[in-house]
Amino acid sequence: MSRTGGHSHAQARWARRGDIALRVLAAVPLGYAASSLCAMALARLLPGTRSGTTVAAALIGLALCAVLAMWAFAARSGWRAVWTISVAGGVAAGITWLSIAVTGRA
Amino acid sequence: MSCATVLLCICGFLLFGLATEAHHRRRCSGVLSARRCTAMRAAGWSSLVAALLAAVIGGGWDFGPVRWTGAVMLGAGAAFLLLNFAPAWICYKRRQRHWED
Amino acid sequence: MSKGFRQSQGFLHTWSGLLLGWILFLVFVAGTIAFYREGLNRWMRPELARVENPMRVLARAQTYLAHKAPHAKSWFIPVATRQSAGSQLFWVPQPDPNAPKGSGRRGGRGRRDTQALIGADGKVATVRETRGGDFFYRLHFDLHYMPVIWARWLVGFASMMMLVAILSGVVTHKKIFRDFFTLRRSKGQRSWLDGHNAVAVLALPFHLMITYTGLVTLMALLMPWAVIANYTDERAIGAVLFPTMPVVERTGRAAPLVDLRRIAADAERRLGAPASSIQVSEPGDAAARITVSQSPISTLNTRTPQLGYDGVTGRLLWQSPPTGAAAETAGVMIGLHAGRFADAGLRFIYFLCGIGGTLMVASGLVLWTVKRRERLPDPRHPHLGFRIVERLNIAVIAGLPLGIAGLFWANRLLDIGMRNRAEWEIHWMFIAWAIAAIVALLVRPRIAWQIVLGLAGALLVALPGYNAVLTPRGMLDAVASGDFMLAGIDTAMFVVGLALLLIARRVALHRSVARPGRRAPSASSAHEERPTL
Numbered sequence: 180m181s182r183t184g185g186h187s188h189a190q191a192r193w194a195r196r197g198d199i200a201l202r203v204l205a206a207v208p209l210g211y212a213a214s215s216l217c218a219m220a221l222a223r224l225l226p227g228t229r230s231g232t233t234v235a236a237a238l239i240g241l242a243l244c245a246v247l248a249m250w251a252f253a254a255r256s257g258w259r260a261v262w263t264i265s266v267a268g269g270v271a272a273g274i275t276w277l278s279i280a281v282t283g284r285a
Numbered sequence: 286m287s288c289a290t291v292l293l294c295i296c297g298f299l300l301f302g303l304a305t306e307a308h309h310r311r312r313c314s315g316v317l318s319a320r321r322c323t324a325m326r327a328a329g330w331s332s333l334v335a336a337l338l339a340a341v342i343g344g345g346w347d348f349g350p351v352r353w354t355g356a357v358m359l360g361a362g363a364a365f366l367l368l369n370f371a372p373a374w375i376c377y378k379r380r381q382r383h384w385e386d
Numbered sequence: 387m388s389k390g391f392r393q394s395q396g397f398l399h400t401w402s403g404l405l406l407g408w409i410l411f412l413v414f415v416a417g418t419i420a421f422y423r424e425g426l427n428r429w430m431r432p433e434l435a436r437v438e439n440p441m442r443v444l445a446r447a448q449t450y451l452a453h454k455a456p457h458a459k460s461w462f463i464p465v466a467t468r469q470s471a472g473s474q475l476f477w478v479p480q481p482d483p484n485a486p487k488g489s490g491r492r493g494g495r496g497r498r499d500t501q502a503l504i505g506a507d508g509k510v511a512t513v514r515e516t517r518g519g520d521f522f523y524r525l526h527f528d529l530h531y532m533p534v535i536w537a538r539w540l541v542g543f544a545s546m547m548m549l550v551a552i553l554s555g556v557v558t559h560k561k562i563f564r565d566f567f568t569l570r571r572s573k574g575q576r577s578w579l580d581g582h583n584a585v586a587v588l589a590l591p592f593h594l595m596i597t598y599t600g601l602v603t604l605m606a607l608l609m610p611w612a613v614i615a616n617y618t619d620e621r622a623i624g625a626v627l628f629p630t631m632p633v634v635e636r637t638g639r640a641a642p643l644v645d646l647r648r649i650a651a652d653a654e655r656r657l658g659a660p661a662s663s664i665q666v667s668e669p670g671d672a673a674a675r676i677t678v679s680q681s682p683i684s685t686l687n688t689r690t691p692q693l694g695y696d697g698v699t700g701r702l703l704w705q706s707p708p709t710g711a712a713a714e715t716a717g718v719m720i721g722l723h724a725g726r727f728a729d730a731g732l733r734f735i736y737f738l739c740g741i742g743g744t745l746m747v748a749s750g751l752v753l754w755t756v757k758r759r760e761r762l763p764d765p766r767h768p769h770l771g772f773r774i775v776e777r778l779n780i781a782v783i784a785g786l787p788l789g790i791a792g793l794f795w796a797n798r799l800l801d802i803g804m805r806n807r808a809e810w811e812i813h814w815m816f817i818a819w820a821i822a823a824i825v826a827l828l829v830r831p832r833i834a835w836q837i838v839l840g841l842a843g844a845l846l847v848a849l850p851g852y853n854a855v856l857t858p859r860g861m862l863d864a865v866a867s868g869d870f871m872l873a874g875i876d877t878a879m880f881v882v883g884l885a886l887l888l889i890a891r892r893v894a895l896h897r898s899v900a901r902p903g904r905r906a907p908s909a910s911s912a913h914e915e916r917p918t919l
Contacts (some may be wrong), residue, residue, distance in 0.1 A: 190692045207778075209836040214609075215609065215611040217613070218609055218611050218612045218615075219611050219612060219614070219615035220615075221612070222611075222612040222613075222616050223615055223616070227710075227711075227712070228710055229616055229623075230627060230709070230710060230712070230713065231710045231711060231712035231713065232616070232712070233612045233613055233615075233616045233623060233712075233714070234612075234627070234712040234713050234716050235712040235816065236615075237605050237609045237610075237613070237716075237717075238605070238610075238712070238715070238716060239610070240609045240721075241546075241598070241601045241602065241605065241608065241609055242598070245546060245550050245553055246548055246553075248398070248402070248546075248550045249550060249553060249554055249557070252394045252395065252397065252554075253394050253395065253399040270430060275615055280614065284615070284616055284617055284618050285616060285617045285622055289690070296570070301566070301567075301568040304568070305566075306566075307568070310569060310599070329675055347685070347686055348686070348727070351686070351722070351732070352732060353741075354591050354592075355732055355735040355736075357740070358589045358591060358592055358735065358739060359735055360589060361566075362588045362589070362738070362742070364567070365567055365569070365584060368567050369569040384620055
């Protein structure tokens with residue numbers, strides 16, 4: 180986790196709390212959103228029957244929630260966790276939107 | 286539930302456990318050399334594989350692996366309890382020899 | 387793996403395990419007990435005899451329904467088995483066109499006047515009203531005293547935290563397989579750590595499976611987005627994943643319903659497996675249809691095949707189509723979670739693993755306080771967080787067993803003719819639990835543990851005695867009649883009660899490591915070898 184050398188003790192404590200707060204933000208609301216968006220993208224992209232890919236994507240989405248939460252705490256800093264997960268979610272959202280715009284839904 | 290599967294799993298985990306330093310010292314004679322450790326672990330893995338075969342033969346490929354997984358956990362738990370709670374005199378110590386295995 | 391990564395996952399493991407750990411404890415306890423829900427359905431209705439002839443129960447169920455609800459919209463008849471209490475059937479009345487919208491029936495479970503239990507003798511069971519073992523099944527995901535949607539979101543969220551705790555726990559444990567058999571006794575924090583590791587790692591396949599598959603059972607609620615991405619109407623995918631026989635409009639022409647035993651026998655022959663439930667739509671009408679579902683005992687997939695018959699002629703009309711690999715996978719996952727396919731031996735392993743999971747959660751929660759107690763600057767005045775966790779641990783880990791013991795005693799002692807008896811049994815569980823929580827709050831922790839655990843243990847140990855003396859299904863009677871399920875439940879209660887008493891005694895005899903005024907007593911043992919966490 181990030182170290183804040185050269186600050187006073189209290190400042191270091193608040194910096195650490197801020198870092199953890201960012202990671203929690205990355206893990207829970209952002210992580211769930213990104214996992215859901217990835218599930219949507221996978222549902223559109225995976226090969227197979229429509230119902231099959233939907234179920235498979237949901238199963239993967241659930242596992243992804245846990246993995247992203249672990250990533251949020253393994254990342255080198257809280258900010259890094261927030262923006263990497265946000266970007267992942269954004270890319271998935273873009274893919275999903277494009278796919279629905281092109282082929283539509285059942 | 287196949288008894289053979291469970292028993293083979295218990296044997297396998299007992300072998301794994303006895304291949305660790307502390308338990309080997311407590312219950313076996315001789316030093317835990319690298320060769321003996323490898324041999325015991327290989328025997329342990331063989332036991333687990335045999336248990337899987339027994340489970341699949343008994344229950345088919347759908348129920349077999351499920352029963353095997355159950356037996357593996359049961360075997361691990363039983364071996365853990367036996368190794369940690371069985372009285373100290375239950376051990377395999379050969380009479381004093383002048384050379385090590 | 388780098389040290390920073392392992393440390394970060396260790397931190398994550400501690401907090402994702404702790405924050406909702408008490409909810410997870412409840413889920414594990416209730417879920418573990420629910421593996422024996424059918425047995426408890428019988429245990430909590432000691433007046434009932436064992437089902438010997440399931441087909442007779444089915445015939446009498448049909449007669450009963452034809453008499454009681456001849457013009458219902460549909461009947462649901464579970465086929466009784468030797469393990470079940472009987473046939474817990476219910477029916478859906480015709481929708482009333484004059485009733486204002488939204489005033490319709492609340493849900494199948496709640497209404498008392500549209501359900502009945504047909505016992506082994508074929509008669510409506512006039513036994514004590516109770517939710518039986520099914521209560522524990524519902525408790526572990528619907529909780530109680532709250533709308534089920536909230537409960538499922540809470541349990542789902544907690545389960546995700548559990549999954550994160552398991553995965554991060556595996557990652558952070560440096561020598562997970564080398565420490566496999568390690569158990570250092572009487573060494574305070576290290577012993578708790580070894581115990582926590584033992585119950586966690588030895589049944590790790592089960593813990594991973596049950597947590598992830600638990601999330602899968604709530605998939606429609608927690609991850610509906612994949613459906614939204616592919617479908618504009620969620621009913622479309624429902625029709626594919628859960629195919630049902632095409633609905634037929636009621637004709638208004640009366641026609642006698644064919645004998646359901648004939649249908650059940652034909653279905654079992656075609657399926658090559660027992661039937662578990664029979665649904666009749668528009669009974670007594672010319673358009674009656676019967677759907678027979680295969681029993682989950684015969685396959686891992688919880689979504690079993692179904693057969694559809696004409697209700698008047700008994701002709702086979704419809705077979706459920708296969709649903710594809712992904713749906714099969716999800717069905718198998720849910721099947722593994724529920725374990726309905728498990729025979730006696732495998733069910734007992736499920737139960738033992740569930741107890742392992744319960745001990746894993748409990749030991750983790752206690753380990754948190756043990757670890758921090760050794761580091762407290764002033765053990766007589768711990769910080770607020772420590773005090774909260776310490777008290778909650780007693781209130782939940784000791785309090786819930788007391789509550790459950792209270793439930794079982796209420797089941798025995800409450801007046802048979804009491805109104806809302808089933809609900810009152812459950813109220814008594816929460817009353818007993820609340821009393822334990824008050825004790826946990828007001829009394830010194832060490833004494834509180836002993837009181838609550840001791841009381842819970844004593845109540846559980848006494849139950850088989852009560853059964854033997856005051857019910858017709860005591861231990862000796864059960865064994866004599868070959869009813870090993872009831873004997874087993876009595877035994878389990880006694881063993882768990884005894885274990886609680888022994889733990890209470892252990893607490894009483896325990897000499898605490900840190901004495902007030904001494905700082906960091908474990909500094910001297912810091913150089914000892916220890917598994918990381």
